[in-house]
Amino acid sequence: MEEIHRPTLExxxxxxxxxxxLSCTVAYDGAPFAGFAKQPGQxxxxxxxxxxxxxxxxRPVDVVCAGRTDAGVHARGQVVSFEVxxxxxxxxxxxxxxxxxxxxxxxxxxxxxxxxxPRGFSARFDAQWREYRYFLATGDTPPVxxxxxxxYVGPNLDIAAMERGAAHLIGEHDFxxxxxxxxxxxxxxxxxxxxxxxxxxxxxxxxxxxxxxxGNAFLHSMVRTIVGTLAMVGRGQRDPDWVAEVLAARDxxxxxxxxxxxxxxxxxxxx
Amino acid sequence: MEEIHRPTLExxxxxxxxxxxLSCTVAYDGAPFAGFAKQPGQxxxxxxxxxxxxxxxxRPVDVVCAGRTDAGVHARGQVVSFEVxxxxxxxxxxxxxxxxxxxxxxxxxxxxxxxxxPRGFSARFDAQWREYRYFLATGDTPPVxxxxxxxYVGPNLDIAAMERGAAHLIGEHDFxxxxxxxxxxxxxxxxxxxxxxxxxxxxxxxxxxxxxxxGNAFLHSMVRTIVGTLAMVGRGQRDPDWVAEVLAARDxxxxxxxxxxxxxxxxxxxx
Numbered sequence: 001m002e003e004i005h006r007p008t009l010e011x012x013x014x015x016x017x018x019x020x021x022l023s024c025t026v027a028y029d030g031a032p033f034a035g036f037a038k039q040p041g042q043x044x045x046x047x048x049x050x051x052x053x054x055x056x057x058x059r060p061v062d063v064v065c066a067g068r069t070d071a072g073v074h075a076r077g078q079v080v081s082f083e084v085x086x087x088x089x090x091x092x093x094x095x096x097x098x099x100x101x102x103x104x105x106x107x108x109x110x111x112x113x114x115x116x117x118p119r120g121f122s123a124r125f126d127a128q129w130r131e132y133r134y135f136l137a138t139g140d141t142p143p144v145x146x147x148x149x150x151x152y153v154g155p156n157l158d159i160a161a162m163e164r165g166a167a168h169l170i171g172e173h174d175f176x177x178x179x180x181x182x183x184x185x186x187x188x189x190x191x192x193x194x195x196x197x198x199x200x201x202x203x204x205x206x207x208x209x210x211x212x213x214x215g216n217a218f219l220h221s222m223v224r225t226i227v228g229t230l231a232m233v234g235r236g237q238r239d240p241d242w243v244a245e246v247l248a249a250r251d252x253x254x255x256x257x258x259x260x261x262x263x264x265x266x267x268x269x270x271x
Numbered sequence: 272m273e274e275i276h277r278p279t280l281e282x283x284x285x286x287x288x289x290x291x292x293l294s295c296t297v298a299y300d301g302a303p304f305a306g307f308a309k310q311p312g313q314x315x316x317x318x319x320x321x322x323x324x325x326x327x328x329x330r331p332v333d334v335v336c337a338g339r340t341d342a343g344v345h346a347r348g349q350v351v352s353f354e355v356x357x358x359x360x361x362x363x364x365x366x367x368x369x370x371x372x373x374x375x376x377x378x379x380x381x382x383x384x385x386x387x388x389p390r391g392f393s394a395r396f397d398a399q400w401r402e403y404r405y406f407l408a409t410g411d412t413p414p415v416x417x418x419x420x421x422x423y424v425g426p427n428l429d430i431a432a433m434e435r436g437a438a439h440l441i442g443e444h445d446f447x448x449x450x451x452x453x454x455x456x457x458x459x460x461x462x463x464x465x466x467x468x469x470x471x472x473x474x475x476x477x478x479x480x481x482x483x484x485x486g487n488a489f490l491h492s493m494v495r496t497i498v499g500t501l502a503m504v505g506r507g508q509r510d511p512d513w514v515a516e517v518l519a520a521r522d523x524x525x526x527x528x529x530x531x532x533x534x535x536x537x538x539x540x541x542x
Contacts, residue, residue, distance in 0.1 A: 203475065204474065204535070206298075
């Protein structure tokens with residue numbers, strides 16, 4: 001029987017020294033997933049990533065993400081962070097780690113890069129701002145090539161009115177009206193939105209409007225509710241100033257419907 | 272028993288007068304289809320369109336297309352023409368016709384417009400030139416959002432070399448080397464290619480190169496063979512001048528592999 005080795009203080013300190021924080025930048029097609037966050041018995045992005053990391057490191061690995069995207073929401077630049085022991089990386093470049101993760105995760109998830117971060121880095125708490133983009137298909141007829149990544153709203157949106165409506169949301173506000181009621185109970189609902197802009201973009205020859213929303217952090221379904229609310233303004237169903245009333249109401253019932261998940265892409269995060 | 276009415280000469284002339292030629296501009300996602308051309312027991316774009324027209328007009332309708340796209344090839348601006356009797360259009364605007372066709376065809380086909388054309392117009396024979404675009408995904412890692420509409424070739428293509436290779440193909444040439452052998456037997460294989468250009472395009476945040484190929488007409492799988500051949504040049508597997516040798520060989524064996532169907536979009540037709 002082998003003698004049990006009790007680590008000395010020096011050995012323990014060295015072990016801490018070896019701990020490293022890594023992050024992955026991850027893109028995914030949200031369609032097949034029940035959202036980012038792990039749920040028992042469901043296909044989730046977190047489940048897939050943690051499953052692949054567990055296979056690689058032969059132990060459970062917990063990841064922290066920059067944004068818990070809902071079912072059906074896509075990501076271009078989701079970021080997840082996790083801790084590894086220096087020994088676990090021995091002989092593995094970050095590039096090889098990326099390749100292994102891509103081999104172990106299913107189609108529809110792509111790990112864009114694996115990066116070293118300062119020790120203790122958190123993809124969630126260290127984010128300075130997050131950017132989402134929402135794709136509206138605005139042709140005469142529905143899109144063929146972005147059927148899975150855009151909401152078809154037709155050609156007659158009043159973009160100037162939407163921009164005037166959006167201006168009411170810029171800055172630090174209580175966005176309770178733009179949050180799914182159930183998840184808002186008893187939690188702070190103030191957020192700081194620094195940009196909402198609307199650009200024209202032709203995608204594979206089909207006309208689109210892209211709404212960029214940037215802020216320090218977002219409530220549950222906040223971007224989709226902002227887009228659904230602005231769409232009502234764009235269609236002339238409400239005046240631009242109605243958006244200020246929605247904001248002031250602090251009541252989800254006051255806002256427009258949630259825009260469909262499939263048009264939303266979690267675009268990027270700044271640290 | 273009703274007396275049979277034999278049309279007078281005047282009546283027959285009037286009937287001819289009432290004949291009209293219409294065209295549809297059609298977009299489709301090629302993935303589910305066994306190509307454009309009708310084949311018994313297969314899902315085809317022609318089969319879908321003629322089926323919808325037959326339901327609308329309560330008789331068989333034959334369509335003529337600008338380009339018989341292969342299985343898996345997409346279209347943004349396919350054009351089909353067909354004949355109707357003026358009586359059949361009574362009370363139907365072209366706009367309503369478009370709406371009915373879109374209601375009667377399956378998801379993945381969208382009729383962009385229905386237009387009146389000069390009597391006897393042929394989508395095939397009256398085309399001045401046709402344009403195809405081929406989408407190459409060129410990121411470090413495979414694309415998530417264009418997985419169905421682009422060929423992933425990675426980031427290291429030598430675009431200048433591809434452009435030098437492509438220059439050999441501009442003009443009137445015998446493109447037999449760029450044609451599927453079986454379909455070339457005994458048929459003319461001269462075509463006039465007026466443009467091959469390569470542009471950068473970011474699609475849903477992912478980097479792509481788009482090869483535009485314009486010509487008077489195209490042989491079976493000609494664009495895909497051109498792209499496959501240029502890809503070998505771009506990867507450094509062949510010199511740009513090799514493309515001239517391929518052309519001169521008049522032998523399909525001389526050329527590169529067919530690029531995958533999913534990256535090809537039949538973009539537009541000029542009349």
